[in-house]
Amino acid sequence: PAAGDVPGPPPPPGPPSGGNDAEEDVWSESERERFLEAIRAHGRDFKKVSAAVNSKGVAKCRAFFARNRKTLALDEMLREGGHAPVGAPRGAAVAAQQQQQAQAAQQAQAAQQAQAAQ
Numbered sequence: 001p002a003a004g005d006v007p008g009p010p011p012p013p014g015p016p017s018g019g020n021d022a023e024e025d026v027w028s029e030s031e032r033e034r035f036l037e038a039i040r041a042h043g044r045d046f047k048k049v050s051a052a053v054n055s056k057g058v059a060k061c062r063a064f065f066a067r068n069r070k071t072l073a074l075d076e077m078l079r080e081g082g083h084a085p086v087g088a089p090r091g092a093a094v095a096a097q098q099q100q101q102a103q104a105a106q107q108a109q110a111a112q113q114a115q116a117a118q
Contacts, residue, residue, distance in 0.1 A: 027064060031055055035064060039074060043083030 038052035050058045075085045082100040
């Protein structure tokens, strides 16, 4: 610095090593239950999942999904809910939902026909 210059304040300290706030990564049982219900209902629409959990942001929900995908059988849960599994091409969720609706309509029609035949 030139004569007469006063150095500014030191920069603020950076995040702790790893930059990971462990407190935010802890999920309560209630948060886990809301997350699973939201995954069943909304698939991988993490904005809706985050809104349903109500205490974790989109990034935290996405990370929780990635960390627990195998241990919680989340891919199977997606399929059961008629949602596209991870890695499926775009539009697959719509196709899966349409297929599920068509199957439900066929079952309802068959039940009506069986009832009418009695």
